[in-house]
Amino acid sequence: MKLKHIKLLFKNILFFSFLITLIVPAYSELSVEEIIKGRKAIFSKNYNTAKRVQSLASNGDFDEAKELMKEMSENYKSLLEYFPENTKEGFKTESLPAIWENKDEFNALMTKSSNDMIELASIIETTDDIRGSIGKLMWANCKSCHTKFRAQH
Template sequence: MNKRLVVTGIALFSAIAVASMDVIKERKHGFESFKEELGAIKKIVQTGDASMQADLSRHVNNLQTVADKQWQRFDELFPAGSHSGDTDALPSIWEKPDDFKAAITKQSEALALLKTAAQSNNPGEWKVAFGKVGNSCKGCHDSFKKD
């Protein structure tokens, strides 16, 4: 009886461990897309070339789409306890959920500004708004991600 309980317990534990490894992989994959899009945006902003406006808008929209996708699935992609394993997520995500959500909001606001700026033909504006988005990534990583 006890033995059976232990075996069941181990099976359950492994199932949870495997499930959380999958979501860790999945959320990292999501963040890789953040990086890809931000990199494309950075390249365009650095050219200072107003004729790239349509390209810029496209990548800003892409970044917004991947970010929305990631954060809408927060509960699923960041289950409690998934700071252990092959992850750089810090326990502070679950200890200070309001602060983490605030960091998400900050990013959404910065992205909205960049979206507006990207509709202009003013590379100076692009640059300022891009800086805010970059800071919103870093701001969250500083508190919630291992170096």
């Protein structure tokens, strides 16, 4: 009986190890260009999604808005992996050196942005001030990041 459980455990470990190699992106194997373009795409997606969230919430379409807020939250978490040291320059990056000089602050802002989107999703239907809540919990984070960590364009 023990041997059967050990075999099953071993099979599961091998299976999950295999899945991890397929699912978890190998950021170290991505080129600088892929990383920079990837982070730009995520920020762009979040901006476009934020505009949709604003519109949906203003129109009372809370369920769809909340799903998009959760998606944005996950995007902010994923951005933590998109700023390795070797991606400071090139490929029209608009990221300022302040990101790497203040890495903990930048990471904290991405984490706060992620958490704020979850908070916004939890209060959006009950807030008396939809526009103000969106401004405080979504747009203020965008502004904070752009002010300190993004080049003017």
